Amino acid sequence: MRTDSFALRHIGPKEENLKEMLQTIGVDSLEQLIYETIPDDIRLKQPLNLPKALSENQYAEHIGKLAAKNKVFKSYIGLGYHQGILPAVIQRNILENPGWYTAYTPYQAEIAQGRLEALLNFQTMVSDLTGMEIANASLLDESTAAAEAMALLFAVRDRKQKKDDVNKFFVSEEVLPQTISLIKTRAEFLGIDIVLGDHAEFDFSAEFFGALIQYPGKYGQVFDYADFVNNCNLNSIKVAVAADILSLVKLQAPGELGVDVVVGTTQRFGIPLGYGGPHAAYFATKEAYKRNLPGRIIGVTKDADGNHALRMALQTREQHIKRDRATSNICTAQVLLAVMAGMYAVYHGPKGLQYIADTVHYSTTSLASQLEKLGYKQVNSAYFDTLQVKADAEKIKAAAEAKEYNFYYPDEETVVIALNETTTTEDINTVASIFAEVAGKETEVLSALKEINAIPEGVSRKKDFLSHDVFNAYHSETELMRYIKKLERKDLSLNHSMISLGSCTMKLNAASEMLPLSNPQWGNIHPFAPVEQAEGYQIVLKELENQLTEITGFSATSLQPNSGAQGEYAGLMVIRAYHESRGEGHRNVCLIPSSAHGTNPASAVMAGMKVVVTKATENGNIDIDDLREKAIEHKDHLAALMVTYPSTHGVFESAIREITQIIHDNGGQVYMDGANMNAQVGLTNPGNIGADVCHLNLHKTFAIPHGGGGPGVGPICVAKQLVPFLPGNPIIKTGGEKAIGAISSAPWGSSLVCLISYGYIKMLGSGGLQKATEYAILNANYIKERLSEHYKTLYSGERGRAAHELILDCRPFKDNGIEVTDIAKRLIDYGFHAPTVSFPVAGTVMIEPTESESKAELDRFCDALISIRKEIEEASENEPNNVLKNAPHTIKMLTASEWNLPYSREKAAFPLDYIADNKFWPTVRRVDEAFGDRNLMCTCPPIEEYMEA
Structure with missing residues (x-):
């Protein structure tokens, strides 16, 4: 066994497992499986042109030498970025703890109560300091949060204002330059006219719907905005404030002035500069706008027993589910960083x-x-x-x-x-x-x-803040360490078991990739420091761009977008700029398959495009006849096709080259969603299938951890004709010769976590990357065949194979009174996070095991689903009091003196032998979503007060 092989450590199944897995699948070799999965005409003929893989020890020496090339000056540059002090207790117990950084977005609330509480603390902190009624659980960065504020204010205009001539948005000259650039980018296709000026000379005329001011101003002046805000309110002009969160400890809370939105960054609450990110932005507003609030909101509710519980509140938790009616494409937040910033406030009080x-x-x-x-x-x-x-x-x-x-x-x-x-x-x-x-x-x-x-x-501030008990109880390291651990124990993360989420690729986030993040030579560089001081970063970022360009088969890469949704938007904006450069700015139609992820149509609308949906065939593929018909119908205005490959249904469509050719023949460009790139790397690529631009989820395929719902990075890779339009920055030159405006606050987005993907590629090398893809496909097909007698796989390729993920049809179980949600909750009792539920097809689960999971773990997961299938057979539509409907089962239930359920305690908690060895106990029973939405509470009141309400 090669102990210096990172691929050996990263890839779960061992060589001795391979024969049995292939036999179960029904193929003679891995090569045969790949042949039967991926169309031969899009297979790469040559291996990736990447350097030889480094061992973990070699990589540690390599990244250490690069770190030494960074010159860590005392940076008093400001402009929204300030060095802070990360308390060691938070660094060690959260930032460096896989129990926190490997968790998934808390859709399954029953196994995310710790993270949800930490985010509720964050929201409370933001609401208290800003003086606003409601806050979300973080956004990407200050500049994008300001752009979201503009979009919200545009959406909530008074009815009498909703006409074409009320479209002006005032932006103070005191606003940060990167924010002004990004707002201009966003406004271009939303029908908003940006007016820059001095707030002291603003005329409050009727064509303005909103205004943005900076508090303090970009160079530090603290303005008294009371008269300005009052005059705006008198003239039905809504006001957003971008505020420095530490200054709000000493300055009057903007909410007291009567503003509508307050945004900013929490970076200086203990988060490393990291050459630009990741950092958790905040967004606070009036409760009246809760339905328009972008991003996720954590709210208080109760569980099936009436006990206190938390969950993501309202449909606005992910605005993009509104698809082309969304006012935002927000998908990724900065949960890990929000948890850290909130815990900074808890620690200091x-x-x-x-x-x-x-x-x-x-x-x-x-x-x-x-x-x-x-x-x-x-x-x-x-x-x-x-x-x-x-x-x-x-x-x-x-x-x-x-x-x-x-x-x-x-x-x-x-x-x-x-x-x-x-x-x-x-x-x-x-x-x-x-x-x-x-x-x-x-x-x-x-x-x-x-x-x-x-x-x-x-x-000056006169109002108290952070009066809740949580901010006044954990000020010693011992107390905070135990509080963090208490919350961690309530969450199921990758350090406990496989999280097999389709489309989300929860793979190993190797310790050797993560360690450099704690190095101050990487952490303490300001994003606007002179580039010669960041030589180590410049080498890493440039090489990562080249690596991703090679992997995708394109010509250049921009690392600036700091989420997958941002990458989608950036890619479409680059396409728009390309069309405009050719005198074809009228091209604004975007074709999107009906199965696409919700951010696709939301991003297209934000880029000023008209969405035209194309049909899917019965087997889940794109209906080529319908696509061709609509491409020809809109050929004079066709801007782009957005396509996911392999498809959202987990299939390599054999007609993909025909599809891309149809778009090109009719004047459009092809945007490929990179969510499923884990099935392509080393075997095929977007350039080879005929795409023109793709975004990559570095927090999926390239091993940046999900962090409970962020950080993410969504770089775009582009073909030669799109290179000149890659996004720029107003302070540090980046992007192409004809760069579009800023997409994120920092020149290279979330640079610090790009180190993780850089390490992932360096340590796997060309052969390891290809092997990782092959084993991702192997693991998915192994699960498919193991479950074939118990669950129907909804879609398969032409030769009966899945790609790296598969969809199980759970709709027939309704005859037994069992919904897909019941299966998801029952899996918790077996120690597993549910797969992706009801996407892209309602009543199904989508499973993606990734290459990192061992055969033993795959077998445990399959055994759990097979056992649940037997429980479904035992269930009856006429008897809802069964083990699935009551799942998950808490330790409080199991240890109660009375047990009145028609099955044993053992069946409830330990249905299979393996569970007793490593039991995960959920801390609440099934949460009541509707109760929490009817009684919306998104800060930390005493629970007694809440339950009385």
């Missing part, structure tokens, strides 16, 4: 946050005092943590970088200095000495901070 904010503020006022004594003019009249100093920018920059400090230089005579939680009196003295050196003067040495206040009374 209101008094701790007050101390941190005071220290940052007094550091800033003390520095201002030092600089003024040196004769420098500080422009900001009111500020929290950022100074705007008049000085020779070129000379200050040279002196600062010589002492390894970064400031921001908006023009030749202005220096912006944004201090943060890590700033010490020594740092203040060093910064002052830089300015003294340029001025040719001496500066006094500061020995202690001066408690000078630069926040006027009128904008």
Whole structure:
């Protein structure tokens, strides 16, 4: 056994299992299985042109050498990014803990109560600090959150405003430059006219529906927005505020002014800079807008016994389920980062946050005092943590970088200095000495901070925050460690058992891939630091782009989109820009198969396209005759086809090249959804099937962990003609020669977690990547055949094979009174997370085992489903009191003195022998979704108060 082979560690089944698995499937070799699964005309003729695989030890040395190439300066650049302090107890017990980072989105609430509680804490923190009524469980970054705010305000315009001439959105010049760029990108095809200007000179005219202001402003000035907001309200103009969350500890909560939305980032609550991400944005609004709130909302409800329980509330938890009627394509959040930021607030509590904010503020006022004594003019009249100093920018920059400090230089005579939680009196003295050196003067040495206040009374915070018990109970490391562990035990993650979610690819997130994330040489780089300071990052990101370009068969890659949904949107925007460059901007029709994921039509609408749905055949494939008919019908306006390959039904459609040719023949481009790339890598690729652009889910195929619903990365890879249009950034140049505007806040999106995919590819190499794909297909077909006598597989390829996933039809079980949800909940009693439920076909489960699961685990999962099938036979439509309807069973039920159910306790909790060895106990019974939606509560009140309500 080669102990230095990463592929050996990553791929579950061993060589000795292979023969038995192939025999079960009914093939003689793995090669035969792949031949029967993937159409021969799209198979790659050559292996991927990638370097030889590194061992885990070699990779550790390699990534360490690259880390050393990064120069970690003290970055006081600001612009929405500030270095903070990640408490070690949170780093060790959450960031580095697979119990937290390998969990899936909490659709199965009964086995996600810990994560749901942590997210409810996050929402409470955001609502308290912003002064708003309701908050979601995070978005991707501040700039995209601001764009979502614009879309929400446009959607909720007063009825009298819903006419073409009320389409202007005011954006203050004080808003962060990356946010302005992204908002312009988003507004272009939503029918919104962006008007930039000075809020003090805004005319409040009737054609405006909304406005966005920054609090504090981009260079630190704290404005009193009371009159501005009041005038907006008087003129039916709704207001969004982008607010620095730490400043809200000391500044008046925007909600008290009567604004409609508050957005921002929680990055400075203990999240590494990571050269741009991932960081959890926040979004808070009025309860009146709850149905339009993008993303997920965690709400309080009760379970089947009436006990306190949590779950994702309302249909708005995933707006894209509205498909082409959605106002957002939000799918991925930043759950892991939101959990960490919320836990930062739990650990420090209101008094701790007050101390941190005071220290940052007094550091800033003390520095201002030092600089003024040196004769420098500080422009900001009111500020929290950022100074705007008049000085020779070129000379200050040279002196600062010589002492390894970064400031921001908006023009030749202005220096912006944004201090943060890590700033010490020594740092203040060093910064002052830089300015003294340029001025040719001496500066006094500061020995202690001066408690000078630069926040006027009128904008100072007076309202308490974080008064709930959870923010006042866990301030020692021992207490917080135990609280984190208590929550972790309530969640089922990959560190317990297989999570076989179709379309979601929950595979091994190897420790060797994850370790670099804890290295400050990767974590403490500001996204707008000079690129020469980030040489290690530049090497990794460029090589990762090249790796993904090779894997997809395209010409170039952009890593900027920080979720799969963002990747879809970016790909379509690039297609639009391409058509416009050819004088064909009128092309706006997007063909989308009826089986497509909900984000596809939502993304198309956001890109200003008209969605035309194409039919599917009885066997689940694209109806080519219908596709051809609609392509010809719309040939003068056809922009794109969005296609998933292999299909959402888990099949390699043999006509894929004919499909892409039809689109090209009629003037369109082909966008391929990369959700199922785990079945392609090394065997075929989007370029080979005739696509023009695809997004990749690095949090699926390329091993970034799901983190309970994020982080994600959704880069786009494009054919030669689309390269010039790859997305840019207003501060650091990225993208093509004719780049579209920003798609995410940071130039390279969530750079820190790109290290994971880089490591995954480096350690697997060409052969390992291909083997991973082959074993993903092997495992899926093994499950298919093992279950064939008990469940019908809804769709198969022309030779009877599944791709890397399969759909089991559970609709016939309704005759026994059993719904697919009952099967999902019963699987919890067997120690498994349910597969994907009722997508893409209602009443089915979609299973994707991935290549990482061993034969033993596959067999346990199959045994569980076979056992459940027997339980379905025993169930009766006339007797709903059965083991499936009552699932999941909690330890409280099993240990109660009374047991009145018509089956044994043993059958409820231990239906198969393997379960006793590693039993997972859900902490609540089946949750009551409807009760929680009727009594919506999305913050942390005392449970007694809630149950009374």
